[in-house]
Amino acid sequence: xxxxxxxxxxxxxxxxxxxxxxxxxxxxxxxxxxxxxxxxxxxxxxxxxxxxxxxxxxxxxxxxxxxxxxxxxxxxxxxxxxxxxxxxxxxxxxxxxxxxxxxxxxxxxxxxxxxxxxxxxxxxxxxxxxxxxxxxxxxxxxxxxxxxxxxxxxxxxxxxxxxxxxxxxxxxxxxxxxxxxxxxxxxxxxxxx
Amino acid sequence: xxxxxxxxxxxxxxxxxxxxxxxxxxxxxxxxxxxxxxxxxxxxxxxxxxxxxxxxxxxxxxxxxxxxxxxxxxxxxxxxxxxxxxxxxxxxxxxxxxxxxxxxxxxxxxxxxxxxxxxxxxxxxxxxxxxxxxxxxxxxxxxxxxxxxxxxxxxxxxxxxxxxxxxxxxxxxxxxxxxxxxxxxxxxxxxxxxxxxxxxxxxxxxxxxxxxxxxxx
Numbered sequence: 001x002x003x004x005x006x007x008x009x010x011x012x013x014x015x016x017x018x019x020x021x022x023x024x025x026x027x028x029x030x031x032x033x034x035x036x037x038x039x040x041x042x043x044x045x046x047x048x049x050x051x052x053x054x055x056x057x058x059x060x061x062x063x064x065x066x067x068x069x070x071x072x073x074x075x076x077x078x079x080x081x082x083x084x085x086x087x088x089x090x091x092x093x094x095x096x097x098x099x100x101x102x103x104x105x106x107x108x109x110x111x112x113x114x115x116x117x118x119x120x121x122x123x124x125x126x127x128x129x130x131x132x133x134x135x136x137x138x139x140x141x142x143x144x145x146x147x148x149x150x151x152x153x154x155x156x157x158x159x160x161x162x163x164x165x166x167x168x169x170x171x172x173x174x175x176x177x178x179x180x181x182x183x184x185x186x187x188x189x190x191x192x193x
Numbered sequence: 194x195x196x197x198x199x200x201x202x203x204x205x206x207x208x209x210x211x212x213x214x215x216x217x218x219x220x221x222x223x224x225x226x227x228x229x230x231x232x233x234x235x236x237x238x239x240x241x242x243x244x245x246x247x248x249x250x251x252x253x254x255x256x257x258x259x260x261x262x263x264x265x266x267x268x269x270x271x272x273x274x275x276x277x278x279x280x281x282x283x284x285x286x287x288x289x290x291x292x293x294x295x296x297x298x299x300x301x302x303x304x305x306x307x308x309x310x311x312x313x314x315x316x317x318x319x320x321x322x323x324x325x326x327x328x329x330x331x332x333x334x335x336x337x338x339x340x341x342x343x344x345x346x347x348x349x350x351x352x353x354x355x356x357x358x359x360x361x362x363x364x365x366x367x368x369x370x371x372x373x374x375x376x377x378x379x380x381x382x383x384x385x386x387x388x389x390x391x392x393x394x395x396x397x398x399x400x401x402x403x404x405x406x407x408x409x410x
Contacts, residue, residue, distance in 0.1 A: 053274050053408055067278050073271030077201075079211035091197045092279055130275075 001167035003029050003065035003137035005050065010059035011193070012045045018193035019045060021058065025186065029137070029167040032160060032180040037188035043173035044071065046188065047142045050171060065169075066136035070127045070144055076115045082126055083111035086133070093134045101132035104159060106152070120147035128156060139163060139170040145178060153178075194281055195289055202293035206259065208301065214262065218255035219301045225251035226309035237314050244313030245323050249371040251309070252302055252327055256334040257359050259298055261352035263290065263342040264404070273404050283401035291339050291396050299331035319374060322382075326370040329382050333389030336396035337362045343400035347407035 004027065011021035019042035027033060035043050048054040050061055051069050076085040090098055102108045105125045110118065118126060124147045131139060139160070145153050160170050161181045172178055208216045229247050230240055267273060276286050306327060310320040341358045345351030365388050373381030 051274075051278060053277060055409060069274065069278055071271065071274075073269070073274070075271040075275045077205070077211065078270075088197065088201050089275070092194060092276075092281070 001029065001065070001137040003027075003167065003169045004063065005065075005138055005169055005171070006062045007050060008059050008061075010046070010049060010061070011057045012042050012049060012054075013057035014042075014045060018057070020188055020191040021193045023059075023186070023188075023191045025050075027169045027171070029169065030164050030182070032164050032170045032182050032184065033172065034178060034180055034183070034185045035171065035173040035188060036175065036185055039175070041188045041192060043175075043188060044142050047071065047140050047171065047173050051140050063138060065138050066134070067138045067140060068131045068134045068136040069140045069142075070131050071142040072146070074115070074123055074127055076126060076130075078116040079114060081112045082107065082115055082118065085115050086126065086130060089130050090133050095133040095135065098133055101129040104132065104155065105129050106155075121149055121152060124148055125152060128159075132159070137168045139168060139172075141170065141172045141174075143174050143176075144172060145174055145176050194279075195285060198276075198281065198286060198289040199293060202289050203296065206263075206290075206293045206297040208297065210297070214259035214298075216301065218258045218298050219305050221258060222251045222255040222302055222305055223309055223312075225254070226312045229313065240314045241316060241319070244310065244315045245319050245374040246371045247313065248306060248309055248315075248323050249326070249330075249367055252331070253334060253360075253363050253367055255302060256298060256331070256338055256363075257356045259294065260338050260342045260355045260359070263294060263339060264346040264400070265342070265351065268346045268404065268407060274408065283404045284397045287339065287343065287400040287404070288397040291335060291393065291400075294339055295332055295335040299327070299335065302331065303327055322374050325382050326373050326385060329386035329389055330366045330370040331389075333366045333385070333392045334359075334363055336389070336392035337366075339396050340392075340399045340403070343403035343407075346403070347410055 007023065007025040010023040012019045035046060037043050045054060049056045051067055105128055107125055107129055110122060128144065144156065148156060157179045164170055164181045172180065204210055226248065233239060273283060273286060303324060306324055307320060310323065337359055341355045345355045348354060366385055369381045369384040369388065
C-alpha cells in the first residue's frame with residue numbers, strides 16, 4: 001500500500017475563533033500520529049480538514065491514497081439490521097471479504113440486530129468494521145476508542161499496528177492514551193492561536 | 194455506484210420503507226378530496242368546476258409531507274461525508290435522491306387521482322387534464338422539495354420552514370398546471386413540463402451545494 005498525507009501550514013477558523021495555525025504534518029506509508037489536546041481545541045476540525053470535508057482557513061492538504069474516516073457519526077441506517085446497513089458501504093467499496101472485519105471486531109453475532117439497538121461500544125465497532133471493509137491506506141480516526149471496552153481497545157490498537165505495518169497511515173485524534181506503532185504525537189495546544 | 198445509491202434511497206423513501214413518509218401523502222391527498230365536498234356542499238356544478246384546482250392544491254401540499262426526512266437524517270448521520278470520501282459527489286447523491294423521492298410519492302398520487310376525481314364528481318376530460326398536469330408537474334414539485342429540504346436540513350426546526358418555502362417556489366407549477374384546466378389548448382401542460390424539467394436539472398446542483406455548505410457550517 002502506497003500512501004502519503006502532507007499538510008502545510010494549516011490554520012482552522014470556526015466562526016470568529018481561530019482554533020490553531022501554522023500546523024504542518026507529513027506522513028508517509030507506515031506512519032501513525034496521535035493528535036492530542038483538550039476539548040474544543042480543534043482535533044475533530046483537523047481530522048475533517050485532512051479528510052477534505054472542511055476547508056482550512058489557510059494552508060493546504062495533499063493526499064495520495066483513499067481515505068477512511070471514523071468519527072462520532074455512524075452513517076448506518078438505524079432501522080436496518082447491522083449486516084444489511086454495512087452491506088450498502090461494502091457494495092460501494094467493492095468489498096468481498098467482510099467476514100474478516102466481523103471476526104476481528106467480534107461483530108458476527110450482531111449482524112441481524114437493528115442498528116438502533118446497538119450499544120455505544122458496539123456502534124463504534126460497527127463504524128470500525130466499515131473502515132476495515134473499505135481497505136484504504138489512510139485512516140483518519142476521531143476518538144476511535146470512545147465507548148470501547150479494554151479488550152476491544154487492545155484489539156483495535158493491534159489493528160492499527162497491522163495497518164501501519166502493511167504500509168497504511170493512521171492519524172488518531174484522541175484525548176485518551178493510545179498505543180501506536182510509531183509514537184509520534186502532535187499536541188494541538190502548541191499550535192493554538 | 195448510482196445503482197447502489199438509488200437502491201438505498203428507494204429503500205428509504207418508498208412506501209413501507211424505513212425513512213420516508215410512507216403512504217401519508219396519499220392519505221392526506223384523498224382526505225382533502227373527501228373533505229372539500231363536505232365543506233362547500235353538494236353543488237355538483239361547483240364541485241366539477243373547482244374540483245381540478247382542489248386536486249392540484251392537495252397534491253402540492255401532499256408533496257410537502259415527505260420533506261422532513263428527505264435529507265436531514267442522512268446529513269446528521271454523516272452519510273454524505275462518507276459518500277464524499279468515496280468519490281460520490283453531493284450532486285450524484287442528490288440526483289439519486291430526487292429520482293427516489295419522485296418515485297415514492299408521485300405514482301401514488303397519480304393512482305389516487307381517479308378516486309379523488311370521483312369524490313369531486315369531475316368529468317372524464319377534466320380528469321385527463323389533471324392527470325397529465327400532475328404527471329408534468331410532480332417532477333418539478335419533487336425538485337423544489339429536494340432543494341428546500343437540503344437548504345433547511347441543518348437548521349433547527351427546518352422541516353416547518355421547508356413547508357413554507359416550497360409554497361412560493363411551487364406557484365409557477367400550480368399556475369400553469371391548474372391553469373390548463375380552464376384553457377382548452379395544451380400550452381399550459383407544456384409549460385408545466387418545461388418548468389419541471391428546468392427545476393429537475395437545477396435541483397441536484399442546488400441541493401448538492403446546500404449539503405456542502407451545511408458541512409462547512
